[in-house]
Amino acid sequence: MxxxxxxxxxxxxxxxxxxxxxxxxxxxxxxxxxxxxxxxxxxxxxxxxxxxxxxxxxxxxxxxxxxxxxxxxxxxxxxxxxxxxxxxxxxxxxxxxGKQENQKGKFLIATVKGDLHDIGKNIVSTILKGAGYQVKDLGIDVSVNDIVAAVKEFKPDFLGLSALLTTTMTEMEAVIKKLKEAGINDVKVLIGGAPTSEEFALKIGADGYCRDALHAVAKLEQMQDALSGR
Ligand code: B12
Structure with missing residues (x-):
């Protein structure tokens, strides 16, 4: 065939x-x-x-x-x-x-509160593991408080938030607000999911939007290059 x-x-x-x-x-x-x-x-x-x-x-x-x-x-x-x-x-x-030879950084990911969609999030997790990131997946329907608590504990370089519903994408802004209130400024927040966009990311203060998992790999490379001044 x-x-x-x-x-x-x-x-x-x-x-x-x-x-x-x-x-x-x-x-x-x-x-x-x-x-x-x-x-x-x-x-x-x-x-x-x-x-x-x-x-x-x-x-x-x-x-x-x-x-x-x-x-x-x-x-x-x-x-x-x-x-x-x-x-x-x-x-x-x-x-x-494949083989995870390089540890490129820690990536924490979750689908936000009220949202049960996880196929896209799981694909992003898999692809990022393959690209050499240490990925921790908090699952679906995760509250703002649980996400912020996990950021404090796991200390990721990047936080990925997924939302597939127009009614739940607002949770992303709440997470970013809560991180700021908690004085956490050193984690880069990437968002994704069908209703989100570059424009929405900018509006809520996220560091980036990714249309798919491969775009996430490219975006992370770019961010790391910028951080290390390459
Ligand atoms: C499968 C599905 C479901 C399944 C989910 C099962 C599961 N385990 O995920 C079930 C049946 C549970 C479901 C339920 C509902 N769903 Co639904 N669902 C879908 C559907 C058909 C596919 C989503 C999907 O898996 N796509 C494939 C993956 C690979 O794509 P993706 O999720 O977009 O992810 C990619 C990118 O977006 C990006 N990405 C995603 N997240 C992230 C995160 C980061 C950090 C990064 C970097 C990138 C990234 O990378 C991914 C991989 O390339 C969509 C239709 C659609 N076109 O999206 C509707 C859809 C999202 N659902 C919809 C609706 C309305 C519902 C319900 C409200 C229906 C109801 N009446 O109950 C409920 C809500 C349940 C809830 N509280 O969440 C609407 C949303 C409308 C809206 N604008 O809000 C859609 C768009 C269908 C439609 N056209 O009407 N759904």
Whole structure:
């Protein structure tokens, strides 16, 4: 099978919420067919580039978002697709991480309070681990106080905040405010997630916005170069 059709099958399987051969998928017809986890394993076995597989995860979830927005998919359908990506990430992660030879710095990451979306945050964690950062992940729905307490304890160089909802992105500003109140000025705050933007980052006083995980790697390099005066 060529790389393109292998990626197309993964995309279809995620959009249909078909995790493995035991479930029936969105239209109830897919039981017995290889699911997302099987297809990802197969693709890795024939040396499909793990980064290409990751791109397909992003594209598929974008498609799922559109289906939800149009009313064709309901919440459980969106959740089934999320489960596909979550399970497939466990298989893909070792192929993305590689050897951590350089410790480039400490990165603390969390999805903010009220927000349960974690696929993007998990991808950022994986990619940054692969790029040589020591990553601590606080999970989802994390309160301002818990984030600030973790910053005090873990003393990261960078704090990453993720929000996927317009109603929760405001929590990011609250975190930055609380850090300032606590006198913590030496952690650089990076934000990400679909409703956020460069403009929003500027508005709330974050040090940077990243549209995706690879952009985060580039942004961190830039920040470190600036810090060391290179
Ligand atoms: C999957 C999903 C869910 C799943 C989440 C499961 C999970 N484990 O994450 C479930 C079913 C739980 C869910 C629930 C809801 N969802 Co939802 N969901 C999605 C969906 C389809 C995909 C999100 C995703 O995983 N994308 C793929 C990843 C890879 O992309 P990403 O998250 O953007 O992350 C990348 C970048 O943004 C960036 N990034 C992200 N975070 C960070 C952080 C840092 C530090 C950096 C550097 C970079 C970075 O890098 C990532 C990797 O490249 C989106 C649609 C969309 N287009 O986003 C809707 C979407 C976000 N959901 C939406 C809604 C409305 C909801 C609900 C309110 C629905 C409801 N009626 O209950 C609930 C809210 C629950 C809650 N309190 O959080 C809306 C949000 C609308 C809005 N403007 O606020 C969207 C946009 C769908 C839509 N089009 O209407 N959802």
């Amino acid at each position: 060529n790389q393109e059709s292998s990626l197309d099958r993964i995309r279809h399987s995620i959009v249909m919420g078909h995790v493995d051969e035991n479930d029936e998928g969105f239209d109830g017809t897919m039981e017995g067919e290889p699911g997302t986890v099987d297809l990802v394993r197969e693709a890795l076995d024939v040396d499909v580039n793990p980064q290409e597989i990751l791109n397909i995860f992003n594209e598929s979830m974008e498609e799922v978002g559109k289906l939800f927005e149009s009313g064709k998919y309901l919440l459980p359908d969106m959740l089934a697709s999320a489960e596909c990506v979550g399970n497939a990430m466990d298989i893909l992660e070792p192929h993305l991480v």
